[in-house]
Amino acid sequence: MKKIFILALAATALFAFASCQKTDVTDGTANVTINVGHFATKSIGDGRTAKDLIYEVYHVGDNAGTPQYTLVTEGTEELTDLQTKLDFTLMRDNKYVALFWAQSPTAPYNTDDLRTVKMNYAGDPTIPNGNNESRDAFYGMVEFTVSNDDTANEGLTCELVRPFAQINIVATDYEVRENANITELNLTSSTVTLSKLSTTFNVLTGKADPAGTDPGNYKFDFEAADVIAEEFDSIDPKKTWISMNYILLPDGATSVNVEATFNVTAKYAAGTELNHVIEFPATAVDAATNYRTNIVGEIFTEGGNVAITVNPDFLNPDKGTLID
Helix, strand or coil: CCCCCEEEEEECCCCCCCCCCCCCCCCCCCEEEEEECCCCCCCCCCCCCCCEEEEEEEEEECCCCEEEEEEEEEEECCEECCCEEEEEEECCEEEEEEEEEEEECCCCCCCCCCCCCCCCCCCCCCCCCCCHHCCCCCEEEEEEECCCCCCHHHHHHEEEECCCCEEEEEEECCCCCCCCEEEEEEEEEEEEEEEEECCEEECCCCCEHHHCCCCCCCEEEEEEECCCCCCCCCCCCCCCCEEEEEECCCCCCCEEEEEEEEEEEEEEECCCEEEEEEEEEEEEECCCCCCCEECCCCCCCCCCCCCCHHHHHHHCCCCCCCCC
């Protein structure tokens, strides 16, 4: 039986920005400055592919007690060192909300309306869908009222976080040259099937479409042929990353169904070389937005009893292990 361990690591951090700008406005408008940025790590999913910032600013009105959102400006900006500063001229004493979405220039998402960002899990058919850093993205929103005090309109900040959960499969037995029977393993292709996913995300509410809880209609394959050459010290530098995928969890969901098929070539001590298909059975694993779930164990070879361990403090960043 295979030994599988499931760990979840929080990826959260705060950053600070400073801004200094004064405007003398007499026509009822004011300059509003918003500093925008996101946190990057030093390992898989370091966020550095998310360089293109898309923004929308809405005027917030009131219709019989119901907020009324009217688009007043939109655009794109390139992040420098994962942050930027945006200036808007807006009407004083009026309420606005600014929405932000940062992604890779080659990200496969439809961002025509940030209140309905559409996932494309198939991605670009010319590149592997799994193990694809261009699928990383960040979002954020800030709501504010333009003040008559110019200093209050300066230096608004918005920290962007991931709308995704990251699901990883990490093998402890890919490097098996010390094994008496198998001298080498080579992964030729993999398919990781994830179900109960959402296909749209609303930056305004910070929530994904709950309809993804129907596993029959929201089942997607992530195919890849490469092994991720990554040493993640907080797990173990000897372990090999096999699969890394970003997924959108339905609003309120706390788990995802994972199953996988791995095609490998094994070289044996006797000189024999054989092709094998390894099946990872469908398993429900804990997952959460802006967290990574690691499925770690002997994926390819046999070795002991099954042991699935879930960190009970999975959602508590104070007790989890931060990605550094």
